[in-house]
Amino acid sequence: MTEGGTLHLVVSGEADVDAEELESLTGQLRRQLLELDVADVRRVRSDDLPPEGAKSGELLAVGALAVSLAPAVLRPVLRLVETWMQNRPVRTVRVELDGRSIEIGHATSEQQQRLLEAFLEGAGASGVSEPPSSGDLRLPAPGQDG
Template sequence: MKTGVSRLTLDLAGASDADAEELQSLGGQLRRALLELDVEDVQFARSAAAAPEGAKPGEAIAAGVLVVTAAPLLVRQVLQLVDTWLRHRPLRSVTVEIDGDTIELGHASAEDQRRLIDAFRGHRPGARPADTHRPDPGRCRSRHPHPARRGE
């Protein structure tokens, strides 16, 4: 994996009567929505299970599992998009895994989901809190002098 890139695995959990074909269709819808963000890539995950006997050789696609590759600054947007997208779909939840950490997005209130996403992002290395903003450049202090001022 490239440095400075996050890899997220999204596992869609359907309703009790959802089949693999429905999960694959919903995964395709989510994939198209995610590609509208400035993410690097979104692919269906490969299944670790053995192919059924008589099936053609090759890797099977895991139904309803996507792998998203994105810059770390886009992780919050990916989580928010998944949360919003999930509210209008017949799914129980979407489990998101990043570097061994997981979060399950479900049908909690929008405020509870926002807090959950903030807490999840806040404990990850390099994550910035949601309310962090850039300081006024006129008030910003740097340990390194401005290049134009070095000769002063």
């Protein structure tokens, strides 16, 4: 990503999170993202946008944001999302950029770090031109080894 782009974030709440609570959580994330040096953060209609791999009944609601940003802001945005998820009833945040996606969930710091670095390398955010072999990266589910 050499010029500004749009990062799509899809927030998936735990099964006990209703649409109103998810709307509030997504609003909190939006406000925090706007404090970074991003061009814009807007809500995206997500009524028909279940997270990839979600099983029926697992997730009650999904919130989505589109973040317009410069490449230099990608790393801080991903770190903010990772930190924001802590102690919130959020199952995952799916991040999509330039046809690549990553699913940030509750995992160990080491697993999270490896996954984010691979995504950033593939996005050209750290000067590495070779993307990882997979365009779709995920953290293991809680309790699984990575």
